[in-house]
Amino acid sequence: MTVTPPGAEPTEGARAWNQQAIARLEREAARSADTHLLHLSFAGFPGIDFYFKDEAAHASGSLKHRLARSLYLYALCNGRLREGQAVVDASSGSTAISEAWFAGLLGLSFTAVMPACTSPAKIRDVRALGGHCDLVANPARVHARALEHAAGGACHLDQFGLAERATDWRGNNNIAESIVGQMRLEAYPEPRWIVCGAGTGGTSATIGRYLRYRRLGTRMCVAEPRGGAYAEGWRRRDRDARATRPTLIEGIGRPAVEPGFLFEIADRVCEIDDAASISAAWLLESLLGRRYGGSSGTNLIACLQLAAEMRERAETGSIVTLLCDRGERYAETLFDADWLGAHGIALGPWRDTLRLAIDSGEWKPPEDP
Ligand SMILES: Cc1ncc(COP(=O)(O)O)c(C=O)c1O
Known part of the structure; x- marks a missing residue:
């Protein structure tokens, strides 16, 4: 695995991984x-x-399956998501499950920032898919907490900021x-x-x-x-x-x-x-x-x-x-x-x-x- 640090010129390997990841999403959509x-x-x-x-x-149980596919594609096509990079997003649960599902498909580590009051079954679903849950007591704080993860190097899928433009309308x-x-x-x-x-x-x-x-x-x-x-x-x-x-x-x-x-x-x-x-x-x-x-x-x-x-x-x-x-x-x-x-x-x-x-x-x- 080659991890390109932020700011460095992407290597051939990084571009190849980007292409493979996009191809994986395309195959998933075709299936x-x-x-x-x-x-x-x-x-x-x-x-x-x-x-x-x-x-x-x-496959991941909600309308957020479409969105998660679009958000990963958007991050990849914008060159914001690299091999081995952690992924994070704030969610009330359904998006987190779908994003964890796609993280598994792409071999990436995913953290969902969710309100602690989220239905227990959703938290279990994220974990069952290999995702991590960062549970926040104050629901109004989830976005700020996701930004903290992003400041530490994670790719922020940012459903609240990007959903409206990541989908091909x-x-x-x-x-x-x-x-x-x-x-x-x-x-x-x-x-x-x-x-x-x-x-x-x-x-x-x-x-x-x-x-x-x-x-x-x-x-x-x-x-x-x-x-x-x-x-x-x-x-x-x-x-x-x-x-x-x-x-x-x-x-x-x-x-x-x-x-x-x-x-x-x-x-x-x-x-x-x-x-x-x-x-x-x-x-x-x-x-x-x-x-x-x-x-x-x-x-x-x-x-x-x-x-x-x-x-x-x-x-x-x-x-x-x-x-x-x-x-x-x-x-x-x-x-x-x-x-x-x-x-x-x-x-x-x-x-x-x-x-x-x-x-x-x-x-x-x-x-x-
Ligand atoms: C479980 C769930 N999450 C999210 C949404 C909202 O979708 P969006 O984030 O696209 O506005 C809905 C819409 O009905 C929903 O039922």
Whole structure:
């Protein structure tokens, strides 16, 4: 192994390793299948088709598989990642798992800086893939801590700084191009809405840009935990907005507006109570026979709200959203009755609201959720 120190002229060996690493990523992409777009319809919403892009089906279990591949490629193509160099990133967990997975593919050592309150199963997954976890008590400190690792020589993949630009927004089978292609034979191929959550803002940036690039009329709705920084920031177009409350939904609901979140391309931001998101994650299991994480539930709630509005206006059409990660990661948190009780979450009232919605199309949130 030849390690090129920073600042030194790269050797032939360093360039050869760079080429081999990029070829490995290309082969991994070629071996990977696209994720399914699952279709559901509900008695309460005749003429409205719902589609769920199953991003949990990626080899590393979440939509962050796409991002991690792009971030490694971006670092390699920018000459920032060398053979033998340690890799670091800050994450709420899903990105860390995917980045640890790709570090294994490239033979690199990876450290995830994560909030200490991250679901235990995610921490176990990073470690099982050979990654190290640097757990930080204050979630707002993860970025600063990742920068400390980078100052010590690690390559900072920097999902929060780079997600929005590392993804090829015009195509290359990005998530938006994949959805639009998979919808082509459906009854309503041009969705009225695509609903997604926002963490780095990378997914929403890719979708929003691609819809405009393809000149589609589809609107994009960001589903945001209530009180998250993006909701307030988007309303006031204020990049200094801060979350007014924490959320139990991992991956979305940022405390502050990240650089990759673009206000202009979100047509709407729906704020969703945590209990609603979690209840919807449980509902997804009964609808699809598989568990998905809390942010997938957040997305489902926004879809039902939009569908109820469409129904009131007697509109037909399709709504597409994302199943972001595997629910098994939350077995000890969102899917554990004791944990929910300890966090003051009662699912019953929202369960009734959701049943009513899918059976009759009425949207009646609990009076005292
Ligand atoms: C688990 C998880 N992480 C992150 C995100 C946000 O993605 P991005 O970082 O691209 O904004 C989502 C989006 O719904 C998510 O569900």
